Amino acid sequence: MTTSAAAKPIKSMGSLRGQLLRWLLVPLLLVVALDAFSVYRNALDVADLAYDRALLASTRALAERVSVVNGKVVADVPYVALDSFETDTLGRIYYKVTGTHGEFVSGYADLPALPPDVPRSEIYPALVHFYHATYQGQQVRIAALYQPVYDDSMRGIALIQVGETMDARSDLTRQILFSTLWRQGLLVMVAALLVWFAVRLVLRPLMQLKAQVEARSLTDLADFDADRVHKEVRPLVAAMNGYMGRLQALITSQRRFIADASHQLRTPLTVLKTQAELALRQLDRNPNDARAWQEMREIVESIAGTTESTAHLANRLLTLARAEHGMAESDITPVSLTEVTRQVGLEHAPAAVKKQIDLSFDAPEEVMIKGHALLLHELISNVVDNAIHYTPVSGKIILHVRRDALAQRAILEVEDSGIGIPKEDRERVFSAFYRSPSAQQKNIGGAGLGLSIVRDIAVLHGAEIALANSGDGNAAHPGLKITISFPSP
Template sequence: MQGSEAEPASLPRKSLKRGLVVWLVGVLSALLLVDAWYSYRDALAAANQAYDRSLSASLKGIAERIYATESEVVVDIPYSALELFEAGSSDRVFYGVTYQGGEQITGYEGLPLPPTLQPNVAVFYDGVYNGQALRLGAMLKPLYRTEFPRPVIVILGETTNSRQEVVQSLFFGEVGRKAVLVVVALAVALLATRRAFKPIERLGGAIRSRLDDDLTPIEASEVPREVAPLVYAINQHMGRINKMVEARRRFIADAAHQLRTPLAVLNTQAEYALRQHDEAAMRPAVEAFHKSLGSAIRLTNQLLSLSRAEPVNGLALAPQPVDMAALAGDMVVELLPLAARKHIDLGVEGMAAGCGAATVSGQAVLLRELIANLIDNAIRYTPEGGLVTVGVACEDSGEGAATVVLTVTDNGPGIPASERERVFLRFFRLDAGDHQGSGLGLSIVREIVHGHAGEIALDDAPDGRGLRVVVRLPAA
């Protein structure tokens, strides 16, 4: 069936697109505000430049008609000096002529003075007079008479109504054009964003419409380059999930296949034992049942160990430092009773030879299972009175990298060189007489070794008789 689960109501749909749109609107709005401030400043500067020319002409016209006689200062304000401000203007004009120092000669009293003045140079500035904002111009006029040593200051100001009208006209015209451009740019950006997100939306739809067991890689040829790494990461994750699912399926298939026969045998033996009324006749059936039950338990445990040993199952825990010498010694002590039943000499030698500590980074439970399987196999296939030796050593693999080497050597029948690769396959059994193994021991060992980035090899025993298993693991 197809993946038809409804999306959670709390899942924000198209949140990335919405966030990008909000970001674009915010950036463009901020840019428009900044540009509006600069546009207003430029419009005000342009209006002042144009109107200050008229103000300068009138100011110079007044200054030229000021002269001094022997007894007085004559101020003859020409009509043309004020005529420039009267034609269709809504502004008022204020003028004043004072001595430098503050004594009024004519005109409006109390007009704002400029901060600095130079002779015959017009200075323009803003000021307030009787509550009205003014644009003023001032000029210092020397009289060149000994009777009047002080120069006079000519001040001419006008209200800013006309200037503000011009400023607003320039400002709104400029901002209006740029606002239109911003809206067009935003529309283009929204369209481009929508087109850019289309492949992602199609990708999401394709994933939602997949079958529940479809873990094939996602096609990344039509997605944007920026999204490709995400698709590759998803494909890698789906690949890991697919391996885990395959491991689960393999475990279920193996368990169903391998446990069906032992369980059927157990059921038959139990039925046979129940049909016996004599205790003496029932005992052989119960003993056979007990033996079969032990084999079934061992097979089940090994299946579980194999499943846990496979790294793709996702059951691995965080690696910890493990002392292989100590672990091997513990396992030898634990399995001594099993060796004693067959009068096998089980011992250890060469513990951590050549290094301070035979420590690896891994999982103690799995490494314990590895050593237990190797020793158990060696004991099972070594004849009575035989010899099984476990060794742990260190060797330098070059460039400062150390390797911990675990060896398990027996003097049993060994494994032919032609079969040494096949014995690692699941459920593969050699023709070993009465030995009834599950065929999983070495498979478990290989999975554990590979999960710890190690190597395993089978070789002849040093004296040519028996088998030697060599496991190399990176030292911590």
């Protein structure tokens, strides 16, 4: 036998507070991380722009000292200026001046040349290119500026390159990174505390509701106040109140059933005990008296009759309890009302024959409904059993099943020629253990549960019950016609 997926244990959903905090804080952390990365990149771009501007200014300052003397490009860089170019408080600076024909003029001859694929900077109007390179084992940022040079004898363009190590930029990068992380981390901590307090505050009504549920006694099924929780939780509280109302009705029904059952069973059990004691005393007094044995036989027969009535009562009480407790969805199946009625008629045929009652069955077609087959059988059986009990000898009972196409209902009619039910009692006869005076005279051993069971089973199936006099009745025996209308499937 395989186990379906629905039968697998359901994983616990965990804490609502924990889920809210995760769903709020995790996206917040992601957003803060993206924001920190964006701020960091923007700060780096601004820092690079500022350092590139300073590097371009140094390159221009050096370009102003490049000129043409006697047809040659020369760089007039004083020693003091050369020393300031070679070293800086934040790192080292290198330069190189290249003539109009590519000849080395001044500076560091091995400074990396300008790669051919480096585009010209669009930020500045000068013909300047910025690029990264490795020089003397260090990463350097180089500005390459094309500077026009000329005199009376020649014209051309010289290339001035000024590079600086990345120490200053790296220090500034670390400062920006630490500052960004510190500020964003502080922001996350403050936001997490605010979210935690907010979630705690929002969930307080639920925690109060939880405390109220835990503090309730077993017998306290009063409604909870839905106005004390949020609007989104009110349907849950309303469902809880509805469930407790149904539970209260079930408990009340069970208490009533227990009280009624104990009351109804107490009398026949007392009679059984009394009859048994009488039989024993009779035997003790006259153990060899034939008359005593005959009296004992009568008592035992009475005990048998009382036992049968008690068993019948117990079965009806159990059926009543089952009908009051409802039925599961899995119990509802398509049922042939025609076939169930026919079967009940066959089961009660011997009792009808014994009273010389004409029990007939009329069903022009098969009528299907949705319901619980066993409960429907019990419903029809109770109606037919009542009809047989209250129909005199040589009477008649008709079981009729048909379909009302116009109303889209399935109709069951049980019509007899018995004593009937007075109009003033037709509502009360559906109450458990109630018996009309005429019924008490006709059937002393009745329990008053038959029509109560019929009503409860009919309600479970969405059926309607109507009572009326039989069409063929008379003043002495007006008869009874019970019409039960079921919804069609």
